Amino acid sequence: MPYKDKPVEKLYYTIGEVSEELDVNVSLVRFWAGKFPDFIKPARNKKGNRLFTAKDMSNFKVIYYLVKERGMTLEGAARRMKDNITGDDRRVEVISRLSAIKEKLVAISKELDKKHLNEDEEGEGI
8 A cells, every 4th residue: 555645733833823824913813812711722832932732723713713703702702612612613614624625626617717718729720
């Protein structure tokens, strides 16, 4: 059986990487980390910089979904997350996966459009 590379998952994400992934300001990530201490527990390096785990990143995505997309208050989002403490809110994961699939399909569609356009131009020259 041939060797297959497994995707490398990071152990820790910097606050900048979290903010870039969510497309929000670093200050908002810092704020949310303070408001959701039961769910976001950053480690710190020797310099004192916050380092977030993959679980923290997942929780940030749930917070983003609840607050930014659903329009919930911070208190409402915290209550919702506590009610769902046994696991992540699956809707966030599903939406994330569907968005990635949509991006791939759009890219494939653009490639097919280019290919058909090139074939049409070649056919006109005959």
